[in-house]
Amino acid sequence: MRIHVDYDRCESHGLCTEQAPRLFSLDDDAELTYHAEGSDVPADQQALARAAIASCPVAVLRESS
Amino acid sequence: MTRPGAVVIVGESIAGLTAARELRARGYDGTITMVGREPEGAYARPPLSKDVLRDAAAEPGLAYPCADLDLQHVRSPAVALDCPARTVTTEDGRAVSYDALLVATGAAARRLAAPGQRGELVLRTLADARAIRERMDLAASVVVVGAGFLGMEVASAAVARGMEVTVIDTEPPLRRLLGPYLSGRLAARAAAAGVRTHQVAGPVGLVGDPVDGVALPDGRTLTADLVVTCAGDVPAVDWLSGTPLANPAGIAIDERCSTSLPGVFAAGDVARLGPPSDRGTGRTPFWSSAVAQGKVAAASMLGQESPLLPIDDYFWTEVLGLSVKVAGPLPPDGGPTSVEGDVDAGDALLRWDRPGLPTTVVAFGRKVPVGRLRAIARDGDTTTEEKP
Numbered sequence: 001m002r003i004h005v006d007y008d009r010c011e012s013h014g015l016c017t018e019q020a021p022r023l024f025s026l027d028d029d030a031e032l033t034y035h036a037e038g039s040d041v042p043a044d045q046q047a048l049a050r051a052a053i054a055s056c057p058v059a060v061l062r063e064s065s
Numbered sequence: 066m067t068r069p070g071a072v073v074i075v076g077e078s079i080a081g082l083t084a085a086r087e088l089r090a091r092g093y094d095g096t097i098t099m100v101g102r103e104p105e106g107a108y109a110r111p112p113l114s115k116d117v118l119r120d121a122a123a124e125p126g127l128a129y130p131c132a133d134l135d136l137q138h139v140r141s142p143a144v145a146l147d148c149p150a151r152t153v154t155t156e157d158g159r160a161v162s163y164d165a166l167l168v169a170t171g172a173a174a175r176r177l178a179a180p181g182q183r184g185e186l187v188l189r190t191l192a193d194a195r196a197i198r199e200r201m202d203l204a205a206s207v208v209v210v211g212a213g214f215l216g217m218e219v220a221s222a223a224v225a226r227g228m229e230v231t232v233i234d235t236e237p238p239l240r241r242l243l244g245p246y247l248s249g250r251l252a253a254r255a256a257a258a259g260v261r262t263h264q265v266a267g268p269v270g271l272v273g274d275p276v277d278g279v280a281l282p283d284g285r286t287l288t289a290d291l292v293v294t295c296a297g298d299v300p301a302v303d304w305l306s307g308t309p310l311a312n313p314a315g316i317a318i319d320e321r322c323s324t325s326l327p328g329v330f331a332a333g334d335v336a337r338l339g340p341p342s343d344r345g346t347g348r349t350p351f352w353s354s355a356v357a358q359g360k361v362a363a364a365s366m367l368g369q370e371s372p373l374l375p376i377d378d379y380f381w382t383e384v385l386g387l388s389v390k391v392a393g394p395l396p397p398d399g400g401p402t403s404v405e406g407d408v409d410a411g412d413a414l415l416r417w418d419r420p421g422l423p424t425t426v427v428a429f430g431r432k433v434p435v436g437r438l439r440a441i442a443r444d445g446d447t448t449t450e451e452k453p
Binding site: 051060 | 079082083086089090108109111112116126127128129130131133352356379381390432433434435436
C-alpha cells in the first residue's frame with residue numbers, strides 16, 4: 001500500500017496527523033509532511049493510514065498500489 | 066449491549082463512513098450494511114462548494130475508498146424505519162434487518178421555491194454542484210440567496226469565474242456564524258472583490274418558472290442568469306416519519322450518540338445533542354463534528370465506552386480566496402481580545418479569551434494546524450508569543 005498526497009490541494013487542516021501521527025505531521029508553518037513518501041506504508045500502519053485518508057475533508061490523500 | 070449481529074448504517078456520509086471504519090478498527094467483524102442514496106457512493110462534500118464549482122477536474126478526487134472495510138452496499142434511499150421489527154425499508158423495496166442501527170442521513174438543503182415552481186438551484190450533493198457549475202459555464206450574473214458560509218463560498222467561486230455576484234440576506238455576511246467582527250472584515254473583503262451584498266428586511270421569494278429572480282420584501286425583483294439558494298439545511302428525517310425520531314430540529318442524541326429508541330444511534334448533521342438551538346448546544350453540522358460523532362456512535366453500537374466527546378467545533382470556510390479556520394464556541398462576540406499578525410493582509414491569529422469560558426480562536430488566512438487551534442480553544446495556548 002502506498003499513499004499519494006496532492007500537496008497542491010492540501011489545506012493543512014491536519015486531521016490526518018491526528019489519525020496517523022507516525023505517517024503525517026505538520027511543521028511550524030503548518031505544511032504537511034508525509035513520512036512514507038516513495039515507500040510502502042508499514043503493515044502496522046495501514047489501518048491508521050486508511051483512517052487518515054478518510055478523515056481528510058478535502059480528499060487530497062489517495063491510496064495507490 | 067452484547068456484540069450486535071448485524072449493523073446497518075443509513076447514510077453514506079462522512080459520519081456513516083467514519084463509523085464503519087471505527088467499527089472495524091474496534092475489531093467488529095460482523096455484517097455492516099451501508100444504505101445510501103448516492104449512486105456513486107461516499108464522497109467528500111466540503112470541496113463541492115469550492116473546487117468543484119470551478120473545475121470538473123476536481124470531481125475524480127472526491128470519492129472515499131472503503132473497499133477495505135468489507136461493507137455490504139444498498140444504494141437506494143431508506144424510506145421507512147420499523148422499530149419494533151428492527152428493519153429499514155429502501156426505495157427499491159428491500160427490507161434490511163439490524164441489531165444496531167446508525168442514522169447518518171445528514172441534512173438536505175432548505176428550499177424556497179413555491180410548490181410546483183421549477184429550477185431552484187441548491188448545493189448539497191455532487192449532482193447539485195455539477196448542475197450549478199454547468200449553469201455557471203453559460204452565465205454572466207448570479208444572485209445568491211443567503212450570506213452564510215455556503216452562500217459566501219458560492220459567491221467566491223462565482224467571482225473567481227468572472228461573474229457579477231449579488232448576495233442577499235437579512236443579516237450581514239457570515240454574521241450569524243462568525244459574529245460582528247469577522248463578518249465586518251469578510252464583508253469588506255467581499256466588497257473589494259466586487260461582490261454586492263444586499264441586506265433585506267425580511268424573507269425573500271423566488272420568481273419565475275423556472276426560477277430566474279428573487280422577490281425582495283420592498284416589492285422589487287432582482288433577476289440574474291442564475292439564482293442559487295443557500296438558505297440553510299434541514300435534518301434529513303423525512304424517512305423516519307411515524308417514529309419518535311422524526312423531529313424536524315434533528316434527532317436528539319446523548320453523549321453516546323444514543324437516541325430514544327433501543328439499538329438506534331445517530332451521528333452527523335442529522336443529529337442534535339441537547340435542546341434545539343441555532344448555536345452552542347444544538348446541532349453542530351460541521352465536518353469534524355460528524356467525524357467525532359461517527360467514532361462515538363461506533364463504540365456505542367458495540368457497547369463500548371468512547372473516550373471522545375461527540376462534539377468537535379473545528380470549522381473552516383473560504384471567503385474570496387481567504388481561508389478562515391475556527392475552533393471554539395461560535396459566534397464570538399465583539400472584537401478579538403488578541404491579534405497576532407496582520408488582519409488586513411489576511412495573515413493573522415485572532416483570539417477571543419473570556420474568563421472561565423472556552424476560548425474562540427481563528428486562523429485568518431494563516432496556516433495553523435488544527436491541533437494547535439483546538440489546544441488554544443480548550444485550555445489557552447502556551448506557545449503563542451501574544452499576551453492575552
